[in-house]
Amino acid sequence: MLLTVYLVYALVVHWRLPYWPRPQLVYAMILVDAVFLFLVSLLIGKAASLITVLIPLTVPVYAVFGAYLTAFITATVMLLVFALIQVANGREALSTAFFMQVPLYYLLAALTGYLATGRIRRLQDQEALQRLVRLENEARSLSGAARTIQESLDLGLTLQEMCVAAPRLTGIPDCLIGLLDRR
Numbered sequence: 001m002l003l004t005v006y007l008v009y010a011l012v013v014h015w016r017l018p019y020w021p022r023p024q025l026v027y028a029m030i031l032v033d034a035v036f037l038f039l040v041s042l043l044i045g046k047a048a049s050l051i052t053v054l055i056p057l058t059v060p061v062y063a064v065f066g067a068y069l070t071a072f073i074t075a076t077v078m079l080l081v082f083a084l085i086q087v088a089n090g091r092e093a094l095s096t097a098f099f100m101q102v103p104l105y106y107l108l109a110a111l112t113g114y115l116a117t118g119r120i121r122r123l124q125d126q127e128a129l130q131r132l133v134r135l136e137n138e139a140r141s142l143s144g145a146a147r148t149i150q151e152s153l154d155l156g157l158t159l160q161e162m163c164v165a166a167p168r169l170t171g172i173p174d175c176l177i178g179l180l181d182r183r
Contacts, residue, residue: 026065030074033058034081041085055082056105060112067120068113075109 009032037055055078063071082101083093091097167173 026062026070027073030058030062030070030077034077037078038081038084038088042088056108059105059108060115063109063112063116064119065116067116068110071109071113071116072106075105079105 037058058078059071059074062074079098079102083098086095086098087093163176
């Protein structure tokens with residue numbers, strides 16, 4: 001049942017993620033995942049060591065959203081979950097195993113934060129390049145429109161096109177167009 005609720009949550013969040021502001025949503029998602037991992041570890045009891053393998057995997061997942069900040073917040077929250085799982089299983093919260101996990105979590109957070117920062121920078125550069133391409137295309141279309149307007153206002157070109165088109169339209173072999181200045 002708990003797994004079904006979590007899967008529905010994950011699907012809904014993934015579906016609605018583009019419409020919600022990311023910074024606030026990511027921290028709520030971290031807390032929901034922490035609670036879910038803790039509850040699953042309580043339900044499976046002695047097999048909770050399997051959950052401790054999944055806990056560090058959440059750090060790189062959330063580092064993608066906010067680089068260093070979300071990676072370190074996720075590492076801290078998941079270390080607390082790890083300590084609570086230790087207590088729930090009747091072990092010491094601040095045991096040697098816990099203190100061995102602390103540098104590993106933060107090292108993982110630092111590495112994934114670094115990689116996520118590079119990814120975010122590449123995405124920003126790509127978006128800036130796409131904006132430049134769109135601006136260039138818009139400038140070209142505006143330039144073409146301005147050129148068309150300028151050509152349509154040029155009386156000489158208009159008359160020349162009329163002279164070329166008039167014989168075809170009227171069936172007369174040659175056509176002469178004259179301008180009358182009323183001044």
